[in-house]
Amino acid sequence: MNHSDVHDGTISCVRNHAPEPPVTARPEPPPALQLPRFLPFRLNRLAVGVSDHLSAIYRQRFGLEIPEWRVMATVGPEHGCTAQHIADSTRMHKTRVSRAIAALERRGLIERAANARDRRERQLRLTWAGRRMYSELVPLALERERQLLSCLSTAQIEALNEGIGRLEEFLGLL
Numbered sequence: 001m002n003h004s005d006v007h008d009g010t011i012s013c014v015r016n017h018a019p020e021p022p023v024t025a026r027p028e029p030p031p032a033l034q035l036p037r038f039l040p041f042r043l044n045r046l047a048v049g050v051s052d053h054l055s056a057i058y059r060q061r062f063g064l065e066i067p068e069w070r071v072m073a074t075v076g077p078e079h080g081c082t083a084q085h086i087a088d089s090t091r092m093h094k095t096r097v098s099r100a101i102a103a104l105e106r107r108g109l110i111e112r113a114a115n116a117r118d119r120r121e122r123q124l125r126l127t128w129a130g131r132r133m134y135s136e137l138v139p140l141a142l143e144r145e146r147q148l149l150s151c152l153s154t155a156q157i158e159a160l161n162e163g164i165g166r167l168e169e170f171l172g173l174l
Contacts, residue, residue: 053148057140062133067092067100072126073141075110076134080123082115091173109133 035041051066058064064072070090075081087097101124104110109130115121126134149157168174 050148054141054144057144058137061140062137065100065103067096068104069137071097071100071104071124072109072130072134072137075124075126076131076138078125080113080115080125082121082123086124104130 055066055069058069070092071086074086074089083094083097083101086092086101087094090097092100101110105112107129108127110124111127112122112124115123152160165174
């Protein structure tokens with residue numbers, strides 16, 4: 001509430017304030033985020049590390065980049081799938097998927113075929129050369145995975161797979 005008094009042609013304002021609260025201890029600051037211990041950061045760093053570890057095989061020997069490898073690995077066991085299926089299952093952006101498909105098409109490793117059920121939709125499948133590369137690449141990738149997991153016991157591998165599965169389920173990725 002404001003009160004104004006006029007004295008000798010000057011106006012003075014007096015404000016009525018609520019009494020100030022007693023001085024107390026400062027609130028505790030929020031806990032600091034320790035990035036190296038923050039699970040989302042650790043998972044992302046691990047995913048990049050694992051991907052780089054595996055890419056040494058398909059980049060050096062087959063000239064494939066990570067998105068191209070993911071497209072081939074998704075299309076390989078299928079009898080045809082769509083670019084949308086690849087984007088959904090790999091969590092890659094549609095643009096990256098399209099560029100990878102185009103690069104694989106230029107190399108003659110993948111082809112598009114009309115979908116018998118829906119003419120607007122194109123099915124992707126590996127060509128003969130793509131199948132040959134895929135059949136050489138898969139055993140090497142599986143061996144690389146085995147090497148990576150060799151630092152874990154069987155029980156640790158099972159626990160890791162169970163934990164990853166639960167996180168994927170929680171996030172709706174399954």
